[in-house]
Amino acid sequence: MLFEAILFDCDGVLVDSEHITNRALHTMLNASGWAISEAECLQIFIGKTVRSETERIERETGQPLTDAWMAAFYALRDQGLHAHLQAIPGAVAAVQQCHALLGGKIAVASGADKAKVLMQLDKVGLLPLFDPHIFSGHDLPRTKPFPDVYLAAAASLQRDPHHCLVIEDALPGLQAGLAAGATVWGYCPWEGGHTTPEALLAAGAQRVLRDMAELPGLLRH
Known part of the structure; x- marks a missing residue:
């Protein structure tokens, strides 16, 4: 061997x-004011944690990346994963x-x-x-x-x-x-x-x- x-x-x-998680993140970011496409979202975040891009998310949305926001993202992501993974x-x-x-x-x-x-x-x-x-x-x-x-x-x-x-x-x-x-x-x-x-x-x-x-x-x- x-x-x-x-x-x-x-x-x-x-x-x-990847696409299931990205779809949830794309939805959350757009709802928070960052008009990002699904393709761009995947390109930026693939292989990374969401929190590793905290500074960019806060700059683009104009809002702090809170624990509550992360919890909402995890819930939406997990709903998609349970349904489609x-x-x-x-x-x-x-x-x-x-x-x-x-x-x-x-x-x-x-x-x-x-x-x-x-x-x-x-x-x-x-x-x-x-x-x-x-x-x-x-x-x-x-x-x-x-x-x-x-x-x-x-x-x-x-x-x-x-x-x-x-x-x-x-x-x-x-x-x-x-x-x-x-x-x-x-x-x-x-x-x-x-x-x-x-x-x-x-x-x-x-x-x-x-x-x-x-x-x-x-x-x-």
């Missing part, structure tokens, strides 16, 4: 959640095979809040394969693009990050994986709305998967 463990991002890699095509079978190939040495390292990550994994049937190796950047001193969440995931599996593979679809997460010392492979399906393969490769991904079903076979080469 090429790697001793695999550390997966969640949103956009395991679950097709699906696994990334091929991801469930790929994770099952990777779990078997690596003796369970797989983890999730997400920049999203842990409650969301757990809910999403449970909804698509992946929670038992990862539990308890599920980590959120919200629970650590720094979130992506810093390496903390990937370092925590590797430590939980008792593996050196340099022997781990990270699967990421966004640049902040890719940067976090590289900063942790891991090898990073990008994921970008053929449809739009994701960071392009060219951008992922330019940022340091060793390869880009266009289909999650490719992953188990590539681990043997």
